[in-house]
Amino acid sequence: MTAIKTSPALKDSEIREFFEYFEIPQSDRIVSAFRDCCAYWNLTGADLDRAMRMAGRYHRTALPSVRRILGIYLREWIAPFDRGFSRRVYYNVPGTITFMYLLRRYLEPEHRESRFENKEDCSVYAGSPDFISMVVLYGLFGRKTRIETGNCRHCAVNLMRAALMEDPAYPPADLQISFGFTCDEATRQDAMTKAAGEDLLRIFVMNPVRSEKSPAYIEQVLRRALSEIQSKFGLPAMQPAEMTEIYRVYKSARFRLAVKVHQIIDHVSRCGKFRITNNDIVFLESLLITSFQCGMEYIEETLSALLKEIKEDTAADVRAVRNRFCVYYTPICNPDYGEVMEENGIALLDHTAFSNNALVTGIRDPCKDASLEAMGMLIAGQAVKEGEKIADLILRKKLDGFVSGMFAFDRWMGMQQHQLKTIIEDRTGKRVFLYDTDFWNQESFSRDRMETAVETLSYML
Numbered sequence: 001m002t003a004i005k006t007s008p009a010l011k012d013s014e015i016r017e018f019f020e021y022f023e024i025p026q027s028d029r030i031v032s033a034f035r036d037c038c039a040y041w042n043l044t045g046a047d048l049d050r051a052m053r054m055a056g057r058y059h060r061t062a063l064p065s066v067r068r069i070l071g072i073y074l075r076e077w078i079a080p081f082d083r084g085f086s087r088r089v090y091y092n093v094p095g096t097i098t099f100m101y102l103l104r105r106y107l108e109p110e111h112r113e114s115r116f117e118n119k120e121d122c123s124v125y126a127g128s129p130d131f132i133s134m135v136v137l138y139g140l141f142g143r144k145t146r147i148e149t150g151n152c153r154h155c156a157v158n159l160m161r162a163a164l165m166e167d168p169a170y171p172p173a174d175l176q177i178s179f180g181f182t183c184d185e186a187t188r189q190d191a192m193t194k195a196a197g198e199d200l201l202r203i204f205v206m207n208p209v210r211s212e213k214s215p216a217y218i219e220q221v222l223r224r225a226l227s228e229i230q231s232k233f234g235l236p237a238m239q240p241a242e243m244t245e246i247y248r249v250y251k252s253a254r255f256r257l258a259v260k261v262h263q264i265i266d267h268v269s270r271c272g273k274f275r276i277t278n279n280d281i282v283f284l285e286s287l288l289i290t291s292f293q294c295g296m297e298y299i300e301e302t303l304s305a306l307l308k309e310i311k312e313d314t315a316a317d318v319r320a321v322r323n324r325f326c327v328y329y330t331p332i333c334n335p336d337y338g339e340v341m342e343e344n345g346i347a348l349l350d351h352t353a354f355s356n357n358a359l360v361t362g363i364r365d366p367c368k369d370a371s372l373e374a375m376g377m378l379i380a381g382q383a384v385k386e387g388e389k390i391a392d393l394i395l396r397k398k399l400d401g402f403v404s405g406m407f408a409f410d411r412w413m414g415m416q417q418h419q420l421k422t423i424i425e426d427r428t429g430k431r432v433f434l435y436d437t438d439f440w441n442q443e444s445f446s447r448d449r450m451e452t453a454v455e456t457l458s459y460m461l
Contacts, residue, residue: 010038014045021052022071023064033081040081040169041137051141058279058335062315065306066280070140072294072302073283077136079293080129080171087233089126091177092161093289094354094377095205099222099370100126100177100291101250103229106238107175128290130161134440135286138333139279144442155409156333156440173200175229180206181218181380201232205374214380218371226367240365247366253296258288258356260303265349267310269397274319275310278338278348282330285351319345323461326350326393328404328417331439336447341403343451344458348403352390353379383416387423394428400461401431408436433457 015034019026038047060066080088087107091100104126134157137143146156164170203225205218230237238246261284268275276284287299322345330348331337341348356376363369378386390402402424404417421432435453437445 010035010045010048014048018048018052021067022055022074023068024071024075029082029084030075030078033078033083036081037078043141047141054140054142054335058277058339059283060274060276060280060318063276063306063309063313065302065309066276068302069280069283069287069306072287072292072299073132073136073140075294076127076132076290076292077129079125079127082125084123085125086123087125087174088171089124089175089177090130090161090173091126091128092157092179093128093131094181094374094379095128095177095179095290096222096370096374097289097291098247098251098254098373099366101254101296102243102247102366102370104291105246106226106235106243107229107233122293125293126291127293130157130164131290133164134160135332138440138442139335146441146443156438175232176200176202177225178202178204179374180204181374181377201228203228215368215371215375218374219365219368222367222370243366244363247369248363250296251363251369253300254288256300257296257303260300260307261285261288262350264303264307264310267307268321268347269324269349271310272321274321274342274347275313276306278330278342279332279335281348282332282338282351285329285354286332288356289354319343321345321347323347323400323458324349324397325401325403325433326352326390326397326399327402328406328420329353329439331406331437333440334437334442334445336442336445337406337437337450340447340450340454344454346403346454346458349399350393350397352386352393352402353377355389355393383419384423386416387420388427390420391424391427394424394430399430401428401433403433403435405434405436406439409438431457431461 015031016026018024019031019034024030038044055061055067055070059070061070079085089100089103089107104122104124107124107126108122146159165173165176205221205225229235264276264284265281268281284303287303292299319342324347327348327350329351338348355378356373374380378389393399394402402420404420407417417434421434424430424432435450437450
């Protein structure tokens, strides 16, 4: 992918309207980064207008906190172009998010006492620009064309990461961490581009065999990674007690985010109304699988405000929830998917792929806890255990079934979804709706075809 630098300059009024709509704090620093970001992606004022119109269609933007949540993703998309960052750490999802917040703190040159909850407080960027770029460009700006690069045949987010790494115009990383818990393509692709530059430190965190020994293996990989990072950047060793205390702060904050997200989803489930949309729900769930430079404190405040707003919401012009399903992962890059389900009264509630038991108590060692966090995701485990836990969730919450099929293209998950279907149906007697589609790409997606399938499912229910 080649950077395009010929797009017309955005007007101040266009930027101001866009920032106000998505409740993005305005400053010279972020506006400058936004201009660079839009120039890189060749976005115009018409594109900004389309994004606002799409948000109004697919999201419950009548609620200010919904617009603020979309703004969090937009701010993260802009962040790599912020010249205020002295170091950049790029990593792919899913990884160990608490550990990445800790690493961001560790890489800060001065090790200040501040918790770095706001971007301006820390000069280190640590995030997943490939994932965020896919979400923003395809999920919010409505792009549909496939990314052209030869590094991966299967997964568009891998294509995006390769494209950004190959393009010298995109802000380069100082440290690239490639997690391979669920995808063998991601780490293989990053290994192929290892010769891109001597200055870039690449760390590969693989899970070669899914077994009970996996957490111990990942723990050792993370320890070696810290040692490599310390040596590469000439950092002082962080004392174990200090590291554990800082890690515990971030772990507790992430736990509170998970609680807030599930309180919001449970309220939608109980009230029987789409107080927020299916697309809002997947944006909420995805807050838990990558780090954001705005900080978890800001996200927690936004989620608390959203919970209050939906509890007080009395609007009558919202659809009724007729059936409640858990879902593997609603395609966040294809808002039509969630909308078609919603039009048929089907709420896609708990997302199971990255479901995790983020316990706070008993943290003695960040590397050990981070490995347990990573391998505690359902998607990182064995199919039988994953299916049993999804079945238990359906029975406990009295849901109507399970929706999957969005990773049919993937060699690992594409095979596993059929195993999950058998396990869940046998244990619950509930319906599993498998609709084969591509989680990332919309080129082969037919809304008409999906509407026919979902209308049939709704009739059968």
